[in-house]
Every structure is written in C-alpha cells, then in structure tokens.
Amino acid sequence: MNKVKIIKIIHQAVLDKTPEHEILAKLRGMIKNTPDFNIREKRCLYKIVKKAVLLMYYQNGNLYNGQIKQYVTGLNKVEEHKNVREKKFNMTMNMRYNRATQRVFYMCSTHSNPAKDHAEWQGKIYVDRFWREALAYDDVRLKMVAAYIKNHDVKTVQEICGAPVYLLTRPYCKHFFISLDTVEVLGSSINKIKKNHPEAVVHTHNINYRKKYYQIRRRIHSVLNMTTEAEADTILINRQK
Numbered sequence: 001m002n003k004v005k006i007i008k009i010i011h012q013a014v015l016d017k018t019p020e021h022e023i024l025a026k027l028r029g030m031i032k033n034t035p036d037f038n039i040r041e042k043r044c045l046y047k048i049v050k051k052a053v054l055l056m057y058y059q060n061g062n063l064y065n066g067q068i069k070q071y072v073t074g075l076n077k078v079e080e081h082k083n084v085r086e087k088k089f090n091m092t093m094n095m096r097y098n099r100a101t102q103r104v105f106y107m108c109s110t111h112s113n114p115a116k117d118h119a120e121w122q123g124k125i126y127v128d129r130f131w132r133e134a135l136a137y138d139d140v141r142l143k144m145v146a147a148y149i150k151n152h153d154v155k156t157v158q159e160i161c162g163a164p165v166y167l168l169t170r171p172y173c174k175h176f177f178i179s180l181d182t183v184e185v186l187g188s189s190i191n192k193i194k195k196n197h198p199e200a201v202v203h204t205h206n207i208n209y210r211k212k213y214y215q216i217r218r219r220i221h222s223v224l225n226m227t228t229e230a231e232a233d234t235i236l237i238n239r240q241k
C-alpha cells in the first residue's frame with residue numbers, strides 16, 4: 001500500500017473518465033489483497049481511500065491541502081496501528097521464548113530525544129510478569145529474583161506497556177526492550193548493564209514527522225500537476241533541516 005500510488009491511480013482514472021465504481025472496486029481489491037493489514041485496518045484504509053475518490057471525482061481530479069493532510073494523517077494512523085500490533089505480537093513471542101531459558105529481565109532502550117512522559121521510564125530494567133512460572137523449578141534463583149524485584153522496585157513489562165505509560169505500545173513510540181541474562185542482572189549494577197549493552201542506546205531517535213508529511217504532500221501535488229503547491233512544499237521541506 002502506497003499513499004501516493006493510490007492518488008496517482010485515482011487521478012488517472014478521473015482523467016480517463018473511468019466510472020467511479022470501477023476505480024473503487026479496483027482499490028477495494030488492492031486493499032483486500034494486502035497481507036500487511038488486518039480486517040479492521042483494511043476497513044479503515046478503504047474508508048479513507050473512498051473519501052479521496054469521492055473528493056477527486058467531485059473536484060476534477062484535484063485534492064486540496066486540507067484534504068491531503070486528512071488523507072495522509074488517516075493512512076499514517078492505520079499504518080501506525082499495524083506497527084504497534086506487530087510490535088506487541090513480537091514482544092509477546094520473544095517473552096514466551098525467553099521464559100523457556102529462564103530469561104525474565106528486560107531493559108528498555110534509551111533515546112536521546114524521548115517523549116517527555118517516557119523519559120523517566122527509559123533505560124530501566126523490567127521483569128516479565130510471568131517470572132515466577134519461568135523460574136518455578138529453580139528455588140535459589142526464584143528467591144534471588146524475588147529479592148531483586150523487591151529491592152529495586154522493578155515494574156513488569158506488561159504493566160509499563162499498558163495504561164497509563166504505554167511504553168512501546170503508544171503510536172510513534174520508538175522504544176524497544178532488550179532481553180537480559182538473569183545472572184547478569186542479579187550480579188551487576190544498572191550502569192554496568194547499560195555499558196554492556198550499547199545496542200540499547202539510540203542517538204538519532206527523532207524522525208522528523210513534519211518533514212515526512214511535506215515530502216508526501218509534495219509527491220501528491222506533483223502527481224496532481226499542482227506545480228506551485230509542490231514548489232511551496234520544497235521550501236517547507238528545506239526549512240525543516
């Protein structure tokens with residue numbers, strides 16, 4: 001699924017005087033066959049695309065800035081919904097796998113420019129909510145982990161990923177967890193662990209969403225032959241640096 005490609009198809013269809021229902025059927029088929037999205041997301045995608053079709057047919061193949069913004073924002077939201085869903089799924093699978101090897105601790109990544117309300121939660125150690133089950137047959141370790149959790153006031157991965165913090169699971173959150181060896185956690189300070197895992201530190205975290213939006217808008221303006229608008233977008237893109 002490609003935002004600009006869809007606009008291109010609709011624009012061409014208007015120029016070719018293709019009947020509206022034909023192009024809607026074509027786009028519905030395209031969305032239906034995309035493997036990346038689930039049914040709910042596909043329904044949202046089609047709703048947004050259908051609106052763009054109706055507007056463009058009504059406006060002789062044009063789409064105005066406010067409408068482009070709505071369209072891009074709408075599609076971005078669905079994409080991000082998909083990203084979060086996949087992230088959650090992968091995390092769940094990883095945790096399940098790690099439990100089998102008694103790995104129950106995780107460290108959240110540290111970013112140079114985190115969301116304000118995620119700043120205090122990054123770079124910390126969290127524990128799988130099911131740590132007791134994972135360590136059930138190892139009395140010594142069970143006791144050690146229990147003591148560690150108590151002494152360090154360790155929160156669970158599951159609770160920090162839920163309300164109200166939504167670490168990882170909030171749209172556009174770039175945080176991630178790395179799995180830690182249980183012995184490493186029990187035997188080292190948090191600073192030592194951080195030093196041992198440079199892969200959890202990300203310096204160029206802040207992707208410029210505004211710039212990205214102007215770039216998509218410029219491509220759409222170009223497709224629609226709106227040269228003046230595309231030139232204005234170029235100025236805005238350069239200003240984002």
Ligand SMILES: [Zn+2]
Binds near residue numbers: 173
């Ligand atoms: Zn975050």
